[in-house]
Amino acid sequence: MLIVSDSALQRAIDALSFNDVYIARTEAWLADGFEPQYSDTAQLDTSWKHVVTQSQVATLVSDEGEERLLFRVMIDLGMRLNEVKDQKPEKPDADDESSSSDNADLDEIYACVEASFVAEYEMKGELDEEAMRTFSLNNASYHVWPYWREYLMSQCTRMNLPKVAVPARQFAQNRSGNS
Template sequence: VQFKHVVTCEDVLQLQEDEKEVTLFRVHIDLGARWVVLPESKVEGGSEEKEEENIKAVIEATFLAEYLIEGEPGQKALDAFALKNASIHVWPYWREFLMSQSMRMNLPKVALPAVQFASNNRESAGDQD
């Protein structure tokens, strides 16, 4: 089983609600799992050839997490929040969705960890404060 977990984009929206301005922060998270039969290496004429992956099933979802913002936290803080916190908030829903869909499709059971961070959540030592 191969997994996908990427924070794809984030938006800040300003809405007017009953003469009051509301600011929303939206984070889009792509999640997925696919069941594949890995290729076997073949040696023909001294060179190594690989067969293509044989994909048996794919389950994917895009989650949208919305947050109310008070004040102006700044773009750097919003970026950090999107990468480090939004995934934690949607993860239980993804786990349940993946397990229920895989059972309905009669696929092997997949036990996901209690929490996982997005694969694009990479920080270098210079980025840390």
């Protein structure tokens, strides 16, 4: 669990000004033979991806030699439509080597929509590592989330997939403090 320093987050909020959100990479596909408009998509489940992958500071130099500092946060988001295998027994037979600790395994992925977003901020001065990490992991996703919701809904429409209603906000759950 990430411990949020309110003062570190506030330092970042005070020093950063939202500049842009854009997609750096995207992938969307349907499995061979899967035709969503003719398939029973109600039997499919969704799995989600939401990871803050990295952050960086970039220095831009104008033709006049003026420097601008940009803070960029990269966030990977994704949705997959998959079929879930039948539930495995709660107490696997000791002789059954195929048993695993997971109760459900993905059987087949039928559709995938993923995108790597970049949230870009202008820096009004230097920021310490703790403030940048805290902001990346706890605040940047709020700025990217509306773009992801629109992109996913649009891609689902284009691919004849069921319309996926993504919640208005969601928090990244990174397992490490990498920035």
